[in-house]
Amino acid sequence: MMIAAMAHWKKIGIILGLTFIALYPLVHGDTYVMHIFILFFIWAVVASNWNLLMGYAGIFSLGNIGYFAIGAYASGILCKAFGWSPWVCILMGGLASMVCVTLFVGLPALRLSGIYIALLSLIFADSLPTILTQTRSITGGAMGLHDIPPLFEGITRLQSYYINFALFLVMLTIIYRTIHSSTGLAFVALRDSRSFAKALGVNEYKEKIKVFALVSLLTGITGGFYVHYLGDISPTTLAIEPFLLAIAMMEMGGIGRFPGAVLGAVIIVFGNEFLRLAGTLRLALLGALICAIILFFPGGLMQFIDWIDLRLTRLKARRAISS
Amino acid sequence: MTRFNPPALEIQDVDSFYGELQVLRKASLRLQQREVVVLFGPNGHGKSTLLKAIAGIHPAAAGSIRYLGEEISRTPSAQIVEMGVAYIPEARNLFTDMTVGENLRLGAYNRRARSQVAQNLAYVFDLFPRLAERRDQIAATLSGGESRMLAVGRGLMSGAALLLIDEPSIGLSPIMKRAVFGAIAKIKSARDIAVLMVEQEVEHPLRLADRVYLLKKGRVILEKPAAEINKAEIEQAYF
Amino acid sequence: MNIKEIINTLVSGLISGSLYAIMALGLTIIYGVIHVFNFGHGIVAVLGGYFTWLFLTKLGLGLIPSILLALVFMFFFGLLLFKATINPLLKTPNWEFSTIIFLLGMGILLENLALQAFGPRVKHIPAFFEGSLKIGFVRVNWHEISLIGIVLVFILILNFFLKKTWFGQAMRAVAQDMDGARIVGISITRIFGYAFAMATMVTGFSGILLGTKYYMTPHIGWDWMVKGFVIVVLGGLGSATGAVYAAFIMGIAEALATLYLGSLWVWPIWFLIFVTILLLRPQGLAGGRTL
Numbered sequence: 001m002m003i004a005a006m007a008h009w010k011k012i013g014i015i016l017g018l019t020f021i022a023l024y025p026l027v028h029g030d031t032y033v034m035h036i037f038i039l040f041f042i043w044a045v046v047a048s049n050w051n052l053l054m055g056y057a058g059i060f061s062l063g064n065i066g067y068f069a070i071g072a073y074a075s076g077i078l079c080k081a082f083g084w085s086p087w088v089c090i091l092m093g094g095l096a097s098m099v100c101v102t103l104f105v106g107l108p109a110l111r112l113s114g115i116y117i118a119l120l121s122l123i124f125a126d127s128l129p130t131i132l133t134q135t136r137s138i139t140g141g142a143m144g145l146h147d148i149p150p151l152f153e154g155i156t157r158l159q160s161y162y163i164n165f166a167l168f169l170v171m172l173t174i175i176y177r178t179i180h181s182s183t184g185l186a187f188v189a190l191r192d193s194r195s196f197a198k199a200l201g202v203n204e205y206k207e208k209i210k211v212f213a214l215v216s217l218l219t220g221i222t223g224g225f226y227v228h229y230l231g232d233i234s235p236t237t238l239a240i241e242p243f244l245l246a247i248a249m250m251e252m253g254g255i256g257r258f259p260g261a262v263l264g265a266v267i268i269v270f271g272n273e274f275l276r277l278a279g280t281l282r283l284a285l286l287g288a289l290i291c292a293i294i295l296f297f298p299g300g301l302m303q304f305i306d307w308i309d310l311r312l313t314r315l316k317a318r319r320a321i322s323s
Numbered sequence: 324m325t326r327f328n329p330p331a332l333e334i335q336d337v338d339s340f341y342g343e344l345q346v347l348r349k350a351s352l353r354l355q356q357r358e359v360v361v362l363f364g365p366n367g368h369g370k371s372t373l374l375k376a377i378a379g380i381h382p383a384a385a386g387s388i389r390y391l392g393e394e395i396s397r398t399p400s401a402q403i404v405e406m407g408v409a410y411i412p413e414a415r416n417l418f419t420d421m422t423v424g425e426n427l428r429l430g431a432y433n434r435r436a437r438s439q440v441a442q443n444l445a446y447v448f449d450l451f452p453r454l455a456e457r458r459d460q461i462a463a464t465l466s467g468g469e470s471r472m473l474a475v476g477r478g479l480m481s482g483a484a485l486l487l488i489d490e491p492s493i494g495l496s497p498i499m500k501r502a503v504f505g506a507i508a509k510i511k512s513a514r515d516i517a518v519l520m521v522e523q524e525v526e527h528p529l530r531l532a533d534r535v536y537l538l539k540k541g542r543v544i545l546e547k548p549a550a551e552i553n554k555a556e557i558e559q560a561y562f
Numbered sequence: 563m564n565i566k567e568i569i570n571t572l573v574s575g576l577i578s579g580s581l582y583a584i585m586a587l588g589l590t591i592i593y594g595v596i597h598v599f600n601f602g603h604g605i606v607a608v609l610g611g612y613f614t615w616l617f618l619t620k621l622g623l624g625l626i627p628s629i630l631l632a633l634v635f636m637f638f639f640g641l642l643l644f645k646a647t648i649n650p651l652l653k654t655p656n657w658e659f660s661t662i663i664f665l666l667g668m669g670i671l672l673e674n675l676a677l678q679a680f681g682p683r684v685k686h687i688p689a690f691f692e693g694s695l696k697i698g699f700v701r702v703n704w705h706e707i708s709l710i711g712i713v714l715v716f717i718l719i720l721n722f723f724l725k726k727t728w729f730g731q732a733m734r735a736v737a738q739d740m741d742g743a744r745i746v747g748i749s750i751t752r753i754f755g756y757a758f759a760m761a762t763m764v765t766g767f768s769g770i771l772l773g774t775k776y777y778m779t780p781h782i783g784w785d786w787m788v789k790g791f792v793i794v795v796l797g798g799l800g801s802a803t804g805a806v807y808a809a810f811i812m813g814i815a816e817a818l819a820t821l822y823l824g825s826l827w828v829w830p831i832w833f834l835i836f837v838t839i840l841l842l843r844p845q846g847l848a849g850g851r852t853l
């Protein structure tokens with residue numbers, strides 16, 4: 001019994017975690033904590049998508065916050081300008097993000113590698129605030145957009161909580177399925193041996209475009225949920241802090257490991273609330289945290305979990321022998 | 324007390340790995356001073372790996388490598404060069420955006436050789452007049468034979484007492500092969516230098532060499548004076 | 563548009579181009595030799611400026627001694643940073659990725675420490691010379707002329723260093739063929755360390771010069787860095803000559819864009835040029851040549 005439990009400790013952990021999340025609002029239901037949870041749902045999805053692109057597909061994209069912002073802005077603008085249903089706008093926002101990113105980053109990236117993609121995507125995201133400030137009549141410029149309608153009239157914090165929880169579950173399932181699909185395998189093959197993968201008939205261009213399109217679509221949609229939850233958005237979304245937070249989540253969880261970014265998001269989103277105590281030093285601490293993880297803990301939390309797993313397996317083996 | 328004339332090179336039970344893959348298994352061989360030794364062996368059985376272990380480019384995992392009696396198996400490559408071991412790789416590894424002259428000068432980077440740049444340069448140009456002609460040409464534009472000469476020349480610039488040459492004739496036309504082996508013969512007769520050469524080509528090296536080793540599956544399986552072995556015997560040993 | 567405006571524009575393009583050149587050289591040296599892209603480049607430049615400002619105003623040193631002291635500081639800062647962090651990271655399998663993220667994190671850490679120490683207010687470093695020179699209808703500050711002069715002399719010195727000294731040749735050797743460098747007896751780690759230190763110093767120097775012409779805030783480094791990225795890509799990653807040409811091209815392009823389209827367009831023009839190079843000629847002007 002004990003041994004069986006140990007073998008499944010990860011599954012049990014996941015189930016316990018999800019049950020806790022599902023029951024929290026009913027049992028305790030502090031609105032501020034619920035707010036932090038909602039941010040966690042959103043950032044976990046953003047970071048997991050990023051991890052799919054960077055960690056699994058090995059595409060060194062640094063512009064994912066930009067993909068997020070495009071979806072958020074597009075959805076907000078459509079909703080305010082045309083009064084469409086937020087749900088439609090969110091989908092349109094995701095599509096807008098997908099089209100822009102695939103066109104301006106994905107297609108050029110086909111001919112580029114490593115560092116060039118990093119520079120291109122970074123500069124892509126970096127040029128968005130300039131575009132925003134120059135299109136004030138539509139985007140609100142530096143002030144941003146306000147009074148963006150919520151998902152439906154009179155939505156409560158509790159309803160937002162469960163909607164974003166559902167988003168979190170659906171998105172992570174899609175990411176998980178992608179990793180284990182032929183696309184995911186193609187990237188593993190490309191990562192291990194480019195020439196061998198090509199010999200197997202992997203079409204690198206097609207797979208790259210596919211993953212760019214998927215990640216920007218999902219990230220853009222998440223941006224839509226974010227903007228309709230908060231009700232406003234401004235170019236500060238594109239500032240360094242969200243970028244740092246997302247990178248820290250990926251790093252903390254373990255680059256290229258599936259639920260890693262989610263674990264990272266738990267720690268970073270909740271930890272960031274404590275970091276507010278540090279006031280103006282918060283960003284410095286975040287920078288230091290990122291450096292420290294890479295230097296001393298490069299495998300992230302997933303490595304720690306592997307370590308526990310190994311220990312438990314050994315313990316189990318020893319018990320099996322002694323009994 | 325210094326040992327009386329220690330061997331130029333003495334390798335004992337060297338193991339070498341690339342990741343999990345073991346390439347050398349207790350390889351052993353020895354070179355006397357001023358001796359020219361050729362190491363034969365089938366493709367992929369670890370000849371280059373052995374030279375890399377000696378030069379410290381890919382250090383051995385176990386075993387001992389002594390150069391003039393001194394243990395160098397753990398010594399950094401920069402120091403090994405300074406002690407007088409020059410490695411001329413099969414891949415050449417020239418500085419492609421530099422001129423022939425710059426490449427040669429860099430061959431004398433180690434502290435001991437810096438004072439003898441002019442002298443060694445004259446020697447190399449004498450050995451390979453072709454390089455003197457192309458002194459200001461960018462290395463990337465050299466022909467295969469010329470870049471092989473440059474690689475050998477760069478190795479000689481270090482003022483080495485032990486030369487490790489990896490397949491100097493590979494991919495060269497018969498005329499170029501003759502030129503390169505001719506130069507090695509000259510080095511042998513004129514310089515106080517020991518040469519360990521890896522080759523696929525048999526006839527030329529056999530004429531040059533004092534002794535021959537055969538490496539197979541990471542082990543040295545045969546050792547004979549060059550005069551007592553012929554092409555057929557070597558090729559037979561490959562299988 | 564009259565000829566006067568155009569000449570004035572070219573002159574101001576030349577001035578900013580020379581500043582961009584020296585800034586891009588720091589990035590190029592590190593990429594060329596170590597193959598690491600310095601995502602902390604911007605803050606390193608800013609630190610050079612702030613150190614100078616600090617020595618100037620708080621220690622009461624003269625301008626030249628302050629600059630020299632700052633350069634010494636930057637050199638050792640670079641050396642220490644490399645030995646303590648980058649070098650161990652280079653030995654990990656994921657080094658390309660880890661060094662970039664590390665340097666990003668380091669950049670943000672330093673930026674916010676600078677913010678803490680110096681505050682968000684704009685700071686200047688005084689001009690080297692007062693007054694201006696008037697030739698016909700063109701008027702140029704002596705200070706700006708001196709900047710062009712300093713950068714040109716600097717480029718000549720760097721060129722001499724790379725081509726004629728053992729150390730410079732060793733740096734080029736490492737950049738071109740690392741195994742080849744090892745084979746001739748060059749210690750890679752040593753060259754890496756000093757190349758990083760030197761590049762940090764050069765970058766710091768560029769920050770000082772930028773601080774005399776424009777202004778400094780802890781955040782301005784990001785803008786400088788992104789400009790540096792565009793320039794080194796245009797020049798061809800890792801090519802010093804290419805970077806210098808690209809810097810002057812971008813300086814003049816920027817001045818022309820300001821003149822004809824207005825300053826709001828400057829940033830989009832940078833992006834447009836960047837994407838165009840990436841699409842048409844990713845290897846840059848120098849086409850794969852190394853340091």
Ligand SMILES: Nc1ncnc2c1ncn2[C@@H]1O[C@H](COP(=O)(O)OP(=O)(O)OP(=O)(O)O)[C@@H](O)[C@H]1O
Pocket residue numbers: 341344346364365366367368369370371372373
């Ligand atoms: N850098 C490396 N990483 C992994 N494996 C390597 C590496 N270099 C060589 N090998 C492997 O080690 C084995 C021995 O290689 P080595 O180059 O020493 O052979 P060789 O005897 O010189 O062959 P050849 O005559 O073809 O030059 C080969 O199987 C090769 O694939």
Ligand SMILES: [Mg+2]
Pocket residue numbers: 370371372413489
């Ligand atoms: Mg070989």
